[in-house]
Amino acid sequence: SDYELFAWSRFPGILIMDTASYEVQSRFFKRLAFFVEKRGYRGRLVSNEEFAGLHGFNAHDYRAEDLARFFQQAREQLFPLNPEEELLGRILLANGIIRDDGVYSPGTGAILSISRSSYPVLRRHLLTHECAHGLFFSLPEFREASFEAWDRLSEQERDFWKLFFRWVGYDTEDPYLTVNEYQAYLFQQPRSGVRYYFSVLTPSRLVSSYPDQASWVRELVRRDPERFTRAFDDLEPSLVRIAGLEGGRLIELEPVDSK
Numbered sequence: 001s002d003y004e005l006f007a008w009s010r011f012p013g014i015l016i017m018d019t020a021s022y023e024v025q026s027r028f029f030k031r032l033a034f035f036v037e038k039r040g041y042r043g044r045l046v047s048n049e050e051f052a053g054l055h056g057f058n059a060h061d062y063r064a065e066d067l068a069r070f071f072q073q074a075r076e077q078l079f080p081l082n083p084e085e086e087l088l089g090r091i092l093l094a095n096g097i098i099r100d101d102g103v104y105s106p107g108t109g110a111i112l113s114i115s116r117s118s119y120p121v122l123r124r125h126l127l128t129h130e131c132a133h134g135l136f137f138s139l140p141e142f143r144e145a146s147f148e149a150w151d152r153l154s155e156q157e158r159d160f161w162k163l164f165f166r167w168v169g170y171d172t173e174d175p176y177l178t179v180n181e182y183q184a185y186l187f188q189q190p191r192s193g194v195r196y197y198f199s200v201l202t203p204s205r206l207v208s209s210y211p212d213q214a215s216w217v218r219e220l221v222r223r224d225p226e227r228f229t230r231a232f233d234d235l236e237p238s239l240v241r242i243a244g245l246e247g248g249r250l251i252e253l254e255p256v257d258s259k
Helices: 022-036 064-076 083-094 120-138 140-152 155-168 175-187 191-209 211-223 227-243
Strands: 003-008 011-019 060-063 098-100 104-106 110-115
Touching (some): 011 022, 011 120, 060 064, 064 098, 064 104, 083 098, 083 110, 120 140, 120 175, 140 227, 155 175, 155 211, 175 227, 191 211, 191 227
Parallel strands (some): 011 110
């Protein structure tokens, strides 16, 4: 009743957990979010009391290496995990995503999560975003292409993205995390939605939250509002070639004939 668990048919090493609510999802994944991604917390096991009033994320993605590191650190520190986190560990072991030979080590694959607390359009949006992370974790060639695309951006464009990721709450000192989020945000919506999201919606949020950065953010977008669509076009051919998927359309649900 709390969750359903799926494997992505095209990439069966990638598990997708659909939780009944944000509350259930948080009991499984919130501590992991702080441990793996949150600025000021990364690499540290945070107590329930410490993050009780803090926001995690409305969707999640974790690769085998970080999952093994999380559970091994909890073991070494005798850190009390939630029952849901203990269950998550058993799920990961049963599916070969992590291994336990006295020490937790990475297996293969990853786990993603969305929640039924998200309304339908947002669920699809978040699922697409998280599946982009699954591809980044699982396909070394696509991962390399993403890093190369990031390096082709101008320094000011990279500064824009890092400011955006800071607004979201990510630790931008981690290059792997930064590039992973870059490609996932590009491909979470179809090409037609990229310009609005990054040339209109995102700048307004950044200007409101960081008024001291407003001048250059506005100028960057005013000078070339199509730069984000071009970034999409720059990386998408690699996505199509390597994964056989299009940006904004990473996962498709098809009805099964009951006969």
